[in-house]
Amino acid sequence: MNTIERKRNPWAWVPTLYFAEGLPYVAVMTVAVIMYKKMGLGNTQIALYTSWLYLPWVIKPLWSPFIDLIRTKRWWVNTMQTLIAAAFAGVAFFIPTTHWVQVTLAFFWLLAFASATHDIAADGFYMHGLQEKEQSLFVGIRNIFYRVAMIFGQGLLVMFAGWIEQGKIFPSAGDNRITLAWSLAFYLLAGIFVALTIYHRFILPKPASDAPRSDINAATIWRNFGITFATFFKKPHIWLILFFLLTYRLGESQLVKIAQPFMLDTPQAGGLSLSTTAVGGIYGTLGVIALLLGGVLSGIVISRAGFKKWILPMALAINVPDLLYVLLAALKISSVPLVSVCVALEQFGYGFGFTAYTMYLIYIAQGEHKTAHYAIGTAFMALGMMLPGMVAGWISDHIGYTMFFVWACLCTIPGIIATLLVRKQIPDDFGTKSA
Numbered sequence: 001m002n003t004i005e006r007k008r009n010p011w012a013w014v015p016t017l018y019f020a021e022g023l024p025y026v027a028v029m030t031v032a033v034i035m036y037k038k039m040g041l042g043n044t045q046i047a048l049y050t051s052w053l054y055l056p057w058v059i060k061p062l063w064s065p066f067i068d069l070i071r072t073k074r075w076w077v078n079t080m081q082t083l084i085a086a087a088f089a090g091v092a093f094f095i096p097t098t099h100w101v102q103v104t105l106a107f108f109w110l111l112a113f114a115s116a117t118h119d120i121a122a123d124g125f126y127m128h129g130l131q132e133k134e135q136s137l138f139v140g141i142r143n144i145f146y147r148v149a150m151i152f153g154q155g156l157l158v159m160f161a162g163w164i165e166q167g168k169i170f171p172s173a174g175d176n177r178i179t180l181a182w183s184l185a186f187y188l189l190a191g192i193f194v195a196l197t198i199y200h201r202f203i204l205p206k207p208a209s210d211a212p213r214s215d216i217n218a219a220t221i222w223r224n225f226g227i228t229f230a231t232f233f234k235k236p237h238i239w240l241i242l243f244f245l246l247t248y249r250l251g252e253s254q255l256v257k258i259a260q261p262f263m264l265d266t267p268q269a270g271g272l273s274l275s276t277t278a279v280g281g282i283y284g285t286l287g288v289i290a291l292l293l294g295g296v297l298s299g300i301v302i303s304r305a306g307f308k309k310w311i312l313p314m315a316l317a318i319n320v321p322d323l324l325y326v327l328l329a330a331l332k333i334s335s336v337p338l339v340s341v342c343v344a345l346e347q348f349g350y351g352f353g354f355t356a357y358t359m360y361l362i363y364i365a366q367g368e369h370k371t372a373h374y375a376i377g378t379a380f381m382a383l384g385m386m387l388p389g390m391v392a393g394w395i396s397d398h399i400g401y402t403m404f405f406v407w408a409c410l411c412t413i414p415g416i417i418a419t420l421l422v423r424k425q426i427p428d429d430f431g432t433k434s435a
Contacts, residue, residue, distance in 0.1 A: 008205040010130055010138055017077070017204075018142040020196045021122050022149025024084050024115035027189060028053050028108055030154040030260070030283070035182045037261045038165070038276060041101065047257040047393030049105055054386035056116035061375040064120045065221045072210045073128060076121035078201050080114045085193035087111035092186035096179050128210040147292055155284015161185040162277030181276075228372040237425060241364055244418040245380040248315065248357055251322050251412035252350065253385040254392035255405070259325060261393075262401050263339065270401040272334040282340050283347075290344040294351025307359045307431030308423060315419035318353025319412035321346040326409060329402040357381065359431055360422065 029050065036046045067076055090107035094100055130138060163169045164181035235241060263279050265271025274282075294317070301310050324342040333339060361381070365374035388411070396404040 008129075008203070010134055011141075013129070013200065013203050013205070014126070014138050014142055015145040015148075016196060016199060017122055017126070018145040019149045019152075020081060020084075020193070020200070021115075021119055022146040023153055023189065023192070024088075024111055024118070026150050026153035027088070027186075028112050028115065030150075031157060031185075032108055033257065034154075034158055034260055034264070034276065034279065035161075035185075036101075037264050038161075038178055039095075039100070039182065042397060043258060043261050043393035044397050045101075045393065046261060047396075048390050050108075051257065051386050051389035051392075053108055053112045054382050054389070056112045057119075057382040058379050058386060060116045060120060061372070061379050062225075063117070064375060065225060066218070067117070067120050067124065069212060069218065069221070071212060073121045073125040074204050074206065074210055077118065077125055077204065078197060080118035080121060081193055081197040081200065083114040084111060084118065085190050085197055087114060088186050088190035088193060092183045092190060095183040095186070096176075125204070125210060128207045129205050147288060150291075151284050151288045153284070155280050155288065157185055157188065158280025158284060159277045160188070160280075162275055162280055165276050225372070228369040229376065231369055232373050232376050235364065237422075240418070240421055240425075242380065244360065244415075244422050245377060246384040247414040247418050248360075249318070249354075249381075249384055250388055250415050251319055251408045251410075253388040254395070254411060255322055255325060255408045256385075257389045257392040258396045258401070258404060258408075262325070262329065262396075265401075267332065267334075270329065272328065272332070272339065274334065274336065274339065278336050282336070282343050286340050287343050287347040290348040291351035294348040294353075295355060298352045298355035302355065302359060302431045304432070306429055307356070307363070308426040308428055311356045311360070311423050311426065312416075312419055314353040314356035315416050316353075317349040318356075319349075319409075319416060321349040322405065322409050322412060325405040326402065329405050356419070363426060363430060 032050050032053070033046055036050070037043075041049075067073065070076075087107045087110045090110070091104045094103040094107070097103065126138075126142065160169075161181040161184075164184060165177050167177060170177075170180060170184075232238075260279055260283065261271070263272045263274045263282075264276065265273070267273050298310070298314060324346055327333070328339065328342055333342075361374055361377040364377060367373075392404075395407060399407065
């Protein structure tokens with residue numbers, strides 16, 4: 001059992017720690033897409049550049065074991081938060097400059113690597129900083145505040161930038177409103193992370209168990225990693241496992257890179273010409289609420305009836321709502337209420353359906369090396385988002401938004417086929433309360 005500071009209430013640091021974990025991720029994966037679109041980049045460049053930023057999450061299992069060797073996880077949390085603050089400030093500072101694309105991408109790379117490393121350290125520190133019974137109690141709390149970060153990042157922050165673009169804030173900015181809007185948005189993120197870094201430096205507990213391990217070294221880590229990696233690929237039906245991991249979100253991985261540029265683009269380009277504020281409001285508030293509701297419902301139904309019964313409905317839930325984007329593009333529906341309903345339905349389906357992916361990762365990670373195999377599974381999950389997302393912009397630029405969304409829907413078919421195949425391998429009672 002961990003020896004920790006008894007006086008440190010977990011409510012004082014768990015919510016803020018997981019808010020800090022979620023905010024840079026949503027900034028890299030969502031806010032950056034909107035910013036680059038508003039700053040004038042084409043969809044091909046946006047999808048390619050921002051999809052590459054998934055790479056740190058793809059390869060983080062390679063360096064995650066070394067976090068145990070160098071300093072404490074508390075030190076890693078504070079150091080990565082400092083780097084994240086610096087990266088946000090760097091993005092903000094260089095947005096108004098001549099070579100803003102190249103330099104901001106460099107800072108986004110720094111942000112992505114720091115964020116992925118922060119994820120490793122924060123999740124490890126969570127287990128050191130709480131007693132076992134507290135860990136179970138606060139799992140829901142940490143997930144909620146991770147989602148709060150999403151609401152803030154792709155909702156309130158984007159709306160803040162939109163208000164500056166519209167002249168509702170700093171109306172004297174003139175023709176530089178878009179540049180000013182996004183520069184100030186990232187300065188705000190930098191300020192938040194400076195505050196979080198200072199706060200956590202004083203408020204995070206100092207558990208005795210959070211110490212560099214002296215019983216292992218780099219050679220041991222590489223040897224053990226080689227063993228766990230090899231045993232992962234010796235799992236029964238490994239090719240079916242990889243087929244599922246890489247295709248379950250094949251349609252979604254492309255749609256997510258183009259959906260918001262589509263809503264922001266001009267009618268002449270086939271877009272809906274919605275304002276930045278409207279897109280922030282749709283995705284960051286109503287969309288996230290629907291996502292949360294879908295996630296909660298999925299957990300309830302699996303615990304009652306088992307994962308095997310619900311994996312196919314979940315696969316359909318995450319994929320079929322993509323048809324709504326075909327409808328929006330074909331009919332040029334630009335009514336904010338109607339777009340909001342479509343996004344809410346798609347996000348609800350995503351929240352409901354993504355649980356199947358998480359449950360399948362848990363299922364295939366069973367047995368020896370459970371933690372490492374789960375981490376390898378999440379790496380393939382990130383790879384399945386990165387590679388298709390890289391070409392999504394090029395495809396949409398060449399065939400137009402309507403046909404692109406048709407293409408995204410066709411790309412959901414392999415994932416549904418994979419679901420039907422893996423469903424046969426899953427025990428009837430897996431995922432139920434008694435399982």
